[in-house]
Amino acid sequence: MDELTERQKLVLALIVRDYVETAEPISSGRLVDHFRLDFSPATARNEMAILEKSGYLDQPYTSAGRVPTKKGYRYYVGKLMGDDQLPLHVQEMIRHQFYQARHDVDNWLSLSASVLAQHSRGAAIVTPLHTEKARFKHLALLSTRGRQVLMVIVLNSGEVHQQTLVLEENLTQSQLTALATRINEFAVGLEARDLQEIEFETRNPVLEQIFQLVLETIQNLEVVATGEIFRDGFTNMLSEPEFSEPEKARQTLEIFEDRVILDDLLSRTVFNSEGSGVHVIIGGEDTWEQLEDTSLILASYGDRDHALGVVGILGPLRMSYSRGVSTVRFISDLMSELISESMGS
Amino acid sequence: MDELTERQKLVLALIVRDYVETAEPISSGRLVDHFRLDFSPATARNEMAILEKSGYLDQPYTSAGRVPTKKGYRYYVGKLMGDDQLPLHVQEMIRHQFYQARHDVDNWLSLSASVLAQHSRGAAIVTPLHTEKARFKHLALLSTRGRQVLMVIVLNSGEVHQQTLVLEENLTQSQLTALATRINEFAVGLEARDLQEIEFETRNPVLEQIFQLVLETIQNLEVVATGEIFRDGFTNMLSEPEFSEPEKARQTLEIFEDRVILDDLLSRTVFNSEGSGVHVIIGGEDTWEQLEDTSLILASYGDRDHALGVVGILGPLRMSYSRGVSTVRFISDLMSELISESMGS
DNA sequence: TTTAGCAGTCTCTTGGCGAGAGTGCTAAAA
DNA sequence: TTTTAGCACTCTCGCCAAGAGACTGCTAAA
Known part of the structure; x- marks a missing residue:
């Protein structure tokens, strides 16, 4: 009808x-x-x-x-709306920027945010890679200053997590290396569940302390998204006439700044749906009241089997959806490509 | 007169x-x-x-x-203005938050931004630690996926820098460890200048590639501030009546978002002055035109001899300077304390 | 030196009015 | 049956004038 x-x-x-x-x-x-x-x-x-x-x-x-x-x-x-592609010369230009930049995931993320903001003329959001199932691959312990030790955990998704910790006693780098080697020996390839079940007995309290931390960290990685969310271009949104009422502007910025809302939003839409397409959320789609006056265009990137992240933009209802969708799609594809490339084959 | x-x-x-x-x-x-x-x-x-x-x-x-x-x-x-202290119970509360949180510099930084924003009711800015003279302390190479390797460089300030790189050939973890050990042996304690002068000859091209990268990275660390700037609470500013004109709001947000302006501002004021006090910049003080309508309260934190960062807030001219100054001073002192504590003695 | 009194100035709100823009409806044309 | 011209009607927006209200600066007395 x-x-x-x-x-x-x-x-x-x-x-x-x-x-x-x-x-x-x-x-x-x-x-x-x-x-x-x-x-x-x-x-x-x-x-x-x-x-x-x-x-x-x-x-x-x-x-x-x-x-x-x-x-x-x-x-x-x-x-x-037709599904236009970004003009070829623009695609080339962006690719060029990415290849010029330092080959480093964090760097690509921040570049993505900046490029998205610039081309879509909206506010850009980029979340770091996030694994659902974390398998331990490698642990390194590096002495930094005094009893302060840097713990670096590499997961087999390629995701890296680092944390500084302070030990009870002062250990040399070679002692630390020995500790790390011991843990590496038996923990490689295991998930948090498996690690938890290991009866780990030793007379060395430091070893146990570190092992506990490794375990906690991996468990956390499975639940909470870590790492900073990259944001850019909120200025673009503020120049739109719909935000001439400061109350509207404030409300929208709140969404943009509030990590909790953002996390919820991203995980509920992008991660929960199959297919790797671009998602367009218009005015909150009667689910998110705070998004009454804003639209989002989101897409996931990364290697489906290993780690995923989200790139997207936020704009007023009256945004250019075609430009938005084509930009987001291009960036998400490019990021996926870069990441799987850098993972080697 | x-x-x-x-x-x-x-x-x-x-x-x-x-x-x-x-x-x-x-x-x-x-x-x-x-x-x-x-x-x-x-x-x-x-x-x-x-x-x-x-x-x-x-x-x-x-x-x-x-x-x-x-x-x-x-x-x-x-x-x-009297130099009030933050009320004792508030000080306690904030301390509690910091001790509850994961003991990790990055985590403290993001917490600082959030606490500053909340208590000063302005927009908060926190820059990561930054060393003027970087001395190499330790290098670790960790295999992540395929030919992808994570390079972690620790400086003797305690500052840590990581970067992913892709090697020409596939190496095992133990080969990587061996390479790292070789570089560590002679490079420890040296500055970029010294490293540059080393005649480094070897038949191993990968070793040379990595050495070059280490060198470049350390040199970069001396010039460019790295790491994300932590921001929070711009929403607070938007609710002030002076930003009811969207043009003003946009302009101010631009300062807040633009890393270049911020870097310039922070380095020119805080780093260049002796004394560890709190700096109040009102309306740009006839030096920065863009800051016509905003005030900044800044203070450095960290260990003067090693690495420094800046914490601060941004607000309208009509901001509560006494609350701002006391909050910024407290947070900068707290951060300094936490950092020197975690460095051990 | 301080204060009361008062005239003067400027903003802000209100209401009315006219111009302009765009619609919905009706009736004619295709 | 569909499309179009014509027209009356509605609603906003900008403008102006008038009145109320808020403070001040000045003068003269305390």
């Missing part, structure tokens, strides 16, 4: 596109004029009236132009 | 305090009334007129109340 005629689809699509650009309600006159349509404003008005009745459009007040509703945006993103 | 009478100082101080709270121009009537002063509004008016002539106060328009100027704030911060 909600089937739209071809012309209705056209009208909806054009209104979305025009509104995204101008941020002003689109009138029937402007529509035919600007897009040189071969029907009259009156016809456009009729179609717009129908689209409004079906819930795709809305009127800010009795006699203003039309504005897309969330339903309108969703329809546009789902059925009307 | 700019000597103020005691009563003038009192009036100025009260106006600053009241304005900070209400964000509205303070009238003579309100002043006497609210603070139960033992002189009349007329007297207050006379004093205010003098303070205005000397440049400490300003009138938004001919017959409104008075507002402090930058000069007024500076005088207040320099001579009128």
Whole structure:
């Protein structure tokens, strides 16, 4: 029953596109004029009236132009928007930036955030790699200063976790190396579950202390996402007219700053769904109230079998979905490619 | 000639305090009334007129109340504001939070940002530790996946730098350990300058590749500040009335987001001055145009001889300087204490 | 030196009015 | 049956004027 005629689809699509650009309600006159349509404003008005009745459009007040509703945006993103690619020369430019940069995952992440923000003109979010099942691969203990020791744990996903700890007594580097070797010998390839069950008896209290820490760390890695989330380009959002009311701006920035909300959001959408596509969340989709006025475009990156992360952007409802989707898709593909490349074959 | 009478100082101080709270121009009537002063509004008016002539106060328009100027704030911060401590129970609470948390510098940094933001009600900035003179202490090479190797460099300041690199050929962990040991043997305790001069000849190309990278990394560490800057609480600033004009808000956020500006600002003020006090920069102090409408409170932390970082907050001119200064001072002292403690003695 | 009294100045809010933009409806044209 | 022209109607927005309110600066008395 909600089937739209071809012309209705056209009208909806054009209104979305025009509104995204101008941020002003689109009138029937402007529509035919600007897009040189071969029907009259009156016809456009009729179609717009129908689209409004079906819930795709809305009127800010009795006699203003039309504005897309969330339903309108969703329809546009789902059925009307072509899946454009980023222009080739832009793709080349971005690739170039990544290959120029230091070959280092953390560095790529921060670059991703910056590139996403710049090209999508929204606020960018990039989370670090995160493994669901962590298998221990290697442990290193490095003396830094005094009784302070750097513990580096490598998981077989390639994920690395480091932490500084302070020991009870002062040990030399070679003693530390010996300790690490002992743990490495039996723990390699095991998951947290397996490690937990090992009856680890020794007369050396330091060894036990370290082993406990390794165990805790790996367990934590499975539950909590660690590492900083990379963010960039919130300035872009603030220059959009929808954030001229400071209250709206504050509310949106809150989402952007609050790690808890973000973690929940990312894990519930991207990680829980199969398929590696791009997810578009418009106005919170009636699930997240705080996102009433914002849209998100998210995609996961990484090697599905090993570690995953999320890249995405955040913008007003009135954002350029086509540009957003193509940018996010490109960056997520590029990151996956870079990572699997750097993992070797 | 700019000597103020005691009563003038009192009036100025009260106006600053009241304005900070209400964000509205303070009238003579309100002043006497609210603070139960033992002189009349007329007297207050006379004093205010003098303070205005000397440049400490300003009138938004001919017959409104008075507002402090930058000069007024500076005088207040320099001579009128007592150097309060954070209330003892708050100090305890914060200490508790830090001791509860994982004992890890990165973790403390992010906690500092969050605590600063929360207690100062401004936007917090925390930079990681940074050494001026880097001496090599220890190198570790850990195989992660395939030809991908994690290189961890420890400097004798305790600073740690890690980077992933991809080797030409596939090496086992024990081969990597052997390589690391060779480099460690002769490089320990040397600065970048010394390392550079070593004639390093070997038939092993991988060894040379790694040595080059170590060298480059240490050199970079001396010039560019590395590591993410921790930020928190920009939301606090957005709720201040001075940022109701979105243009102002955007401009300020730009400072907060732009690493280049921030780096310049921090290095030029904090690192270049002797003494470990708290620095208050009001309205850019005629040096930074972009900071026209914002104030910064900064302090360095760390062990002066080894590595330094900066903690600070950013707020509108009309910020609570006393609360800001006491919070920043407390956090910077706490961080210094924690770090030197964890370094052992 | 301080204070009461008062005239003067400027902002801010309110309401009214006209211009302009865009719609929905009706009736004619295709 | 579909499309279009014409037109009355509605609603916003900008502008202006008037009135209330808030403070001040000044003058003269305490």
